[in-house]
Amino acid sequence: MSHVETIESPRLLRGRWVHVTALLLLPPLGTCVALALLPVLYFDWLEVALLLGMWLLSGLGVTVGYHRYFTHRAFQTSAPVQVVLVILGSMAIQGPLLYWASLHRRHHEYSDTGPDPHSPWMRGEESLGRLRGLWHSHVGWMFNHKIPNPSRYVPDLLRNKLINKVSRxxxxxxxxxxxLPALIGGLVRRDWAGVVQCFLWGGPVRLFLEAHAVWSVNSIAHSYGSRGFDTREESRNNAWLAIPTLGESWHNNHHAFPSSARFGLEWWQWDIGGGVIDMLARLGLVWDVRRPSEDRILEKKKSLEADPHPTVPEP
Incomplete structure (x- = not known):
């Protein structure tokens, strides 16, 4: 059934509803509690370190692991590194790897057309206005999108028994x-206040900020920013989001060169995820890192060949 694009499953739909509801409610509630406790409990370097550290680790798991490696095969790496990337990406609670990669490949296949799961411009056959489109592409899509068929979109990942096992x-x-942040807080502070504070700032607060940064690529980076390439859809480069998204917001660059390990193609386009991949390559932990040549970049800036019959993009 690999030709079937989406699957209907009451069990999966129920699981999606529970996952999305928890992701939209619990991090904001935890953030409110953390802010309310600031006058009561101490807030020091440890809470800041866990907020930034957990955001960086789980965020790199998404952009370097889920996105650049598993979805687009922008480099090659060993099985142990693959396992670490799956675990770190899962900590962002953006969904299991096979689902996430299937969804993103479908996004590239139909970007900003009716079947795109999270376009700010279209929902099925319906054209969306600016405000409704931003809402839909940021959070609304998660409740009603069709679930992509992994057999069609990620057959390469399905064949990897180790990654399947870790993803489950x-x-x-x-x-x-x-x-993890609660445990670190307990070990360092040796009291329950440390456990609570570190859990809140390394857990719900981090997830709240991280989730909206990830979702902003779907909404803001398909609505506002510059376009260096004519990619036949509405992806944009947005410099304001480059740091919180770890380089994901150079989104027009990414749609022009989906398999590139670096999204920031200019020296001034900060791309933390791309920098980490370069560091891992120097350490010998990744190899065959893919990047577009200068000639290819110039060629694509001039024109992009139209393809009226989109197909599933190569990883």
Whole structure:
């Protein structure tokens, strides 16, 4: 059934509803509690370190692991590094790897047309206005998008038995991302206040900020910013989001060169994810890092060949 684009499953739909509801409610509630406790409990370097550290680790798991490696095969790496990337990406609680990669490949296949899961311009056959489109592409799509068929979109990942096994443990890794900062807080502070504070700032607060940064690529980076390439859809480069998204907001560059390990193609386009890949390559942990040549960049700036019959993009 690999030709079937989407699948209908009451179990998967129920699971999606529970996951999305928890992701939209619990991090904001935890953030409110963390802010309310500021006058009561101490807030020091440890909370800041865990907020930034957990954001960086789980964010790199998404952009370097889920996105650039597993979805687009922008480089090659070993099985142990693959496992680490799955675990770190799962800690961002953006969904299991196979689902995430399937969804993103479908996004590239139909970007900003009716079947695109999270376009700010279209929802099915319906054209969206600016405000409704931003809402839909930021959070609304998560409740009603069609679930992509992994057999069609990620057959390469399905064949990887190790990654399948690790990906199925997604709830465990998501929980680990919440337990780990609480455990560190307890070990360092040696009191329950440290456990609570570090859990809140390394868990819910981090997830709240991280989730909206990730979703802003769907909404803002398909609506506002510059376009260096005519990519036949509405992806934009947005410099304001480059740091919080770890380089993901150079989105027009990414749609022009989906398999590039670096999204920031100019020296001034900060791309933390791309920088980490370069560092891993120097350490010998990744190899065959893919980047477009200068000639290819110039060629694509001049024109992009039209393809009226979109197909599933190569990883």
């Amino acid at each position: 443990l997604y709830p465990l890794w998501a929980l680990l991302g919440l337990v």
